[in-house]
Amino acid sequence: MTLAPSPLTDLEELSSAEVLEHAAERFGQRMYVxxxxxxxxxxxxxxxxxxxxxxxxxxxxxxLFFPETYETWAALEHRFGIEIDVYQGPSVARQAALHGDELWKRNPDACCGLRKVSPLEEALADVDAWVSGLRRDQSPGRSRAPKIDWDDRRGVWKVNPLADWDDRDVWRYIHRHDLPYNGLHDRGYGSIGCTHCTKPGEGREGRWANSGRSECGLH
Ligand code: SF4
Known part of the structure; x- marks a missing residue:
């Protein structure tokens, strides 16, 4: 399929694969998933x-990933024969030395800032676009996410190819292609983050449960 160099804001009617094709043509190696x-x-x-x-x-x-998350990471690398780049904040011990124990409990914004937001900024420092698995039906705050948007905070394009997918679409695709996936989903975890801040639950209700918090600052 040949995609015209149309404005990046005009991809809403494209399928996820077409969005990715368009983005890959446009950004090539300067796109990071x-x-x-x-x-x-x-x-x-x-x-x-x-x-x-x-x-x-x-x-x-x-x-602070679950063991199942590290297993999924290894399984995907093995299945696709790739190596996934890693960005990290300070070690758990270093963070405790600098900020005291249980920063995640006392100040989750600061903890996510150190462990997620700063490493993301490092990852995106020399690219033109990043791709996320964000979906509109995951939370009210994500309900208007476009398939591609300018990430003003980081000065890069943000591509959300699965924005209009629902859970059934995702599972149908995974089973059709027999893909490795995180086994915690089969044990009631709708969404999966760090061990300290994730419980089983539908959608994103298990993330920072009962805290009023719903995002870590990446999106
Ligand atoms: S999800 Fe919790 S443990 Fe993980 S970085 Fe954020 S506050 Fe820290």
Missing amino acids: ACSFQKESSVLMHQLLEIDPQARFFTLDTG
Whole structure:
């Protein structure tokens, strides 16, 4: 499929694969795909590598992933024969020395800032676009997310190819292609982040449950 160099704001009618194709043509190696190792990561990785086998992926390893998340990371690298780049904040021990214990409990904004937001900024320092698995049905705050948008904070394009997918779309794709996925989803975790701040629950209700917090500052 040939895609005209249309304005990046005009991709809403395209499928996820078409959005990725357009973005890969436009940005090439200067596009970076964020992997959280939730089920959307499995889909994006498969779709994009079919289009561009040289596509680049990264993760923000907080050091506090579940064992199942590290297993999913390894399984995806093995399945696709790729290596996912890693960006990290300070080690858990270093963070405790600098900021005291349980920063995640006392000040989750600061903790996410150190472990996620700053490493993301480092990852995006020398690219033109990043790709996320964000979906509109995940939370009210995400309900208007476009398929591609200018990330003003970071000065790069942000691509959300799965913006109009729902859970059933994701699972259908994973099973059709027999993709590795995070086993915590089968144990009631709709969304998966750090061990300290994630509980089982539908959608994103298990993230920072009962705290009024819904995002970590990446989106
Ligand atoms: S999700 Fe929790 S533990 Fe992870 S970086 Fe944010 S506050 Fe810290």
